[in-house]
Amino acid sequence: MKNKIKVERAIINITQAKLAEMIGVSRQTVNAMELNKYVPSTVLALKISKIFNKPVNEIFFLEAKD
């Protein structure tokens, strides 16, 4: 799975630390998601979608191998 968290974050101009604080996770988690090293839970994905005010499937994408 891939995601556009980094892009979306740039659009509303917030840092990783700020996003981490807003969704209640550690900075490592935000960083690992942006590097596609970690697939968040549905709960976390929904929280992220709420922050960016976009549906989940406009932020997260399946890849061929999924």
Place this chain on the structure above:
Amino acid sequence: MKSRFLFSHKYKPLGWFLFLIGLIFGIVLVIYDFDYFNLEIKVFPLIGESGVFSVNRSLEWSTNNIADELVAIFIIVGGILVAFSKTKDEDEYISKIRMESLIWATYVNYGVLILAVLLVFDLSFFSVLIYNMFTVLLFFIIRFHYVLYKSKKVIEDEE
């Protein structure tokens, strides 16, 4: 995030304190002698024997130097608290690192034990069994904190 079976973060310093005290005194006992500190008290063995090495009979009061018992309990209780107290910002990603580290530590621990079974014999193997009481915890603590440290370092390097 709710995580079952983990202790609150506030027990972590206590865990480090007990664990390190236990390790330091444990090393002293191993280097010098298991009777280096004289803490002879009355004990009540549940299972005992009366042989060459021991005169503790089952379910009869006798005496024992409890220095090694104290050290073992300090290392185990301290190690459990260090390993399984939440980090300051425990979340689902850190829980994943935690679980992977636990699996890793179990494999490494038994890998080392298998090597020891094949290569260490007689009374030397008894020492292996002593160390093996603590190595799962030790390997887990090292690997978990190393991976956490590495993932924090990545963030700092980006700044």
